[in-house]
Amino acid sequence: xxxxxxxxxxxxxxxxxxxxxxxxxxxxxxxxxxxxxxxxxxxxxxxxxxxxxxxxxxxxxxxxxxxxxxxxxxxxxxxxxxxxxxxxxxxxxxxxxxxxxxxxxxxxxx
Amino acid sequence: xxxxxxxxxxxxxxxxxxxxxxxxxxxxxxxxxxxxxxxxxxxxxxxxxxxxxxxxxxxxxxxxxxxxxxxxxxxxxxxxxxxxxxxxxxxxxxxxxxxxxxxxxxxxxxxxxxxxx
Numbered sequence: 726x727x728x729x730x731x732x733x734x735x736x737x738x739x740x741x742x743x744x745x746x747x748x749x750x751x752x753x754x755x756x757x758x759x760x761x762x763x764x765x766x767x768x769x770x771x772x773x774x775x776x777x778x779x780x781x782x783x784x785x786x787x788x789x790x791x792x793x794x795x796x797x798x799x800x801x802x803x804x805x806x807x808x809x810x811x812x813x814x815x816x817x818x819x820x821x822x823x824x825x826x827x828x829x830x831x832x833x834x835x
Numbered sequence: 836x837x838x839x840x841x842x843x844x845x846x847x848x849x850x851x852x853x854x855x856x857x858x859x860x861x862x863x864x865x866x867x868x869x870x871x872x873x874x875x876x877x878x879x880x881x882x883x884x885x886x887x888x889x890x891x892x893x894x895x896x897x898x899x900x901x902x903x904x905x906x907x908x909x910x911x912x913x914x915x916x917x918x919x920x921x922x923x924x925x926x927x928x929x930x931x932x933x934x935x936x937x938x939x940x941x942x943x944x945x946x947x948x949x950x951x952x
Binding site: 814825827 | 869
């Protein structure tokens with residue numbers, strides 16, 4: 726079983742739409758959670774950490790549900806520039822093991 | 836600007852040759868670096884954790900004699916794909932954590948696309 730699973734998409738949405746991605750993880754000992762963004766043929770970059778209480782950064786909201794072992798990312802008022810692949814990342818063993826989901830592709834269209 | 840630099844960005848080689856990929860942290864010391872492999876439309880697969888001054892820790896199923904990792908200094912880790920074959924063709928990417936940075940934030944190199952003919 727994969728450590729981290731995501732719906733690969735693609736999610737095709739119009740500008741201004743709200744879109745949500747979910748991600749599930751298999752190891753209940755997972756300690757930290759993150760969303761990374763990867764543009765085509767580029768390296769991943771940290772979008773935001775995911776805290777137990779949920780957290781928001783502008784148009785982006787991340788939630789963690791430890792009981793069900795999933796995390797989510799909500800993007801409001803989508804922009805064309807939000808088009809990318811969003812990677813769910815789970816950390817084990819206090820920052821020395823990071824596992825990536827396969828990514829969810831988002832296409833925001835005019 | 837980039838904080839982790841990876842070189843070369845692209846390499847094409849003949850089957851049977853060895854290829855070395857370098858990963859450098861530019862303005863910080865990295866006692867630990869990570870090497871990933873990514874297939875098209877697939878997730879980054881952790882290959883190994885590179886530890887400065889000691890042996891790398893390989894993930895299950897990754898051949899340590901095939902993928903040699905050396906972390907000789909606090910700013911440089913190298914991955915050598917030995918006796919490369921076409922099935923080794925992939926996108927290899929390194930990352931490092933910067934102490935004092937955001938908790939858990941990984942900085943990635945630009946990646947190296949290996950094509951074995």
